[in-house]
Amino acid sequence: MRDVAIIGVGANPRWGELWGQSLRDIFVEAALAAIDDAGVDHLDGMYVGCMSSGIFTGQEHLASLMSDYLGQKHIPATRVESACASGGLAVKSAFLEVASGYRDIILAGGVEKMTDVSGGEATFALGTAADGEYEGYHGATFPGLYAMIAKAHMARYGTTHEMLAQVAVKNHANGMLNPMAQYRSEITVQQVLNSVMIAEPLHILDCSPITDGAAAVILCPLDMAKKISKKQPVKIAGVGHATDTIQLAQRPDPTWLESTALAAEAAFKMAGVSRKDIDLYEVHDCFTIAELAVIEALGLVDKGKSGEATLKGRTARTGDIPVNVSGGLKSKGHPVGATGAVQIVELTRQLRGEAGERQIAKARRALAQNMGGSGGSAVVHILEVA
Numbered sequence: 179m180r181d182v183a184i185i186g187v188g189a190n191p192r193w194g195e196l197w198g199q200s201l202r203d204i205f206v207e208a209a210l211a212a213i214d215d216a217g218v219d220h221l222d223g224m225y226v227g228c229m230s231s232g233i234f235t236g237q238e239h240l241a242s243l244m245s246d247y248l249g250q251k252h253i254p255a256t257r258v259e260s261a262c263a264s265g266g267l268a269v270k271s272a273f274l275e276v277a278s279g280y281r282d283i284i285l286a287g288g289v290e291k292m293t294d295v296s297g298g299e300a301t302f303a304l305g306t307a308a309d310g311e312y313e314g315y316h317g318a319t320f321p322g323l324y325a326m327i328a329k330a331h332m333a334r335y336g337t338t339h340e341m342l343a344q345v346a347v348k349n350h351a352n353g354m355l356n357p358m359a360q361y362r363s364e365i366t367v368q369q370v371l372n373s374v375m376i377a378e379p380l381h382i383l384d385c386s387p388i389t390d391g392a393a394a395v396i397l398c399p400l401d402m403a404k405k406i407s408k409k410q411p412v413k414i415a416g417v418g419h420a421t422d423t424i425q426l427a428q429r430p431d432p433t434w435l436e437s438t439a440l441a442a443e444a445a446f447k448m449a450g451v452s453r454k455d456i457d458l459y460e461v462h463d464c465f466t467i468a469e470l471a472v473i474e475a476l477g478l479v480d481k482g483k484s485g486e487a488t489l490k491g492r493t494a495r496t497g498d499i500p501v502n503v504s505g506g507l508k509s510k511g512h513p514v515g516a517t518g519a520v521q522i523v524e525l526t527r528q529l530r531g532e533a534g535e536r537q538i539a540k541a542r543r544a545l546a547q548n549m550g551g552s553g554g555s556a557v558v559h560i561l562e563v564a
Contacts, residue, residue: 186216266518353505
């Protein structure tokens with residue numbers, strides 16, 4: 179297999195309620211930004227991650243749509259879906275195509291237009307990532323499922339409401355430094371605890387928002403990147419991908435994200451590095467409890483110790499394991515098909531030294547974790563300065 183590098187990244191200038199742009203507009207804007215950043219004059223192929231465009235916008239067949247409106251008709255293009263892990267899976271798919279030697283310059287992106295439907299319709303669309311017959315049929319939404327994870331974590335490990343709230347406080351503080359973040363506003367623990375209860379113990383400020391947005395990256399062989407890239411190439415050193423039961427009730431321990439643990443193990447093995455070699459992390463904080471469960475599954479802290487580590491500031495931007503310095507899904511936003519791709523955008527900018535006020539000093543290696551549903555699928559990428 180060939181070594182693979184990222185040579186271009188792009189995203190919309192601001193995520194949120196993009197009323198003046200269509201699904202195709204949002205994706206093309208991000209893709210053109212990535213192409214411009216890479217300085218390439220053609221693409222050999224493209225992958226588009228998207229979870230539910232058919233429900234959110236009534237539009238399927240994104241492979242043809244997006245390649246056409248990007249001005250790249252006739253190239254081989256593929257739409258991939260793995261719920262909220264669709265963007266990460268698009269990057270993994272593009273990585274494999276370049277690594278295999280099949281093609282050279284591939285765009286991998288993700289997109290979702292979520293705000294053109296009512297709240298109830300959005301809830302239905304997102305619920306299709308759960309088990310429709312055994313969870314959705316009985317009224318279990320994702321806030322409800324993650325609330326059950328949180329309740330189990332609290333009962334088993336003594337995790338508190340304040341620990342959950344601190345995840346949101348930290349990520350909003352980071353989002354204040356990110357121009358593209360949907361919610362650039364500081365919040366306090368007390369504000370989280372006093373906000374509307376969605377599914378006990380999760381308040382509305384424990385939940386990521388409904389978001390429109392897209393992100394894209396350009397991949398090519400590392401030896402080519404060193405010749406053509408205008409900027410510091412970033413190598414994809416390790417990739418991991420795993421699945422678990424889609425139904426939360428079928429798992430022996432609902433607080434443990436086995437798919438994330440397995441994907442991380444595979445990525446670390448491929449990259450030939452350990453956790454102490456990673457300078458920062460972007461993880462899937464769709465709810466505050468998700469970030470706590472993810473950092474345990476990644477092996478960054480012991481089981482049950484994530485809340486304590488967060489309260490102590492270990493996962494803050496200035497801590498020893500910085501997590502979601504972009505603001506995460508909680509502040510930056512969560513257009514479900516694009517989240518995995520924008521994690522790669524953020525980490526690439528960090529490794530290039532282009533992250534502005536939120537820059538992690540001397541960052542050389544970073545990890546992105548993107549998951550679908552309540553952890554039914556997960557993709558992990560390890561990036562490093564080439």
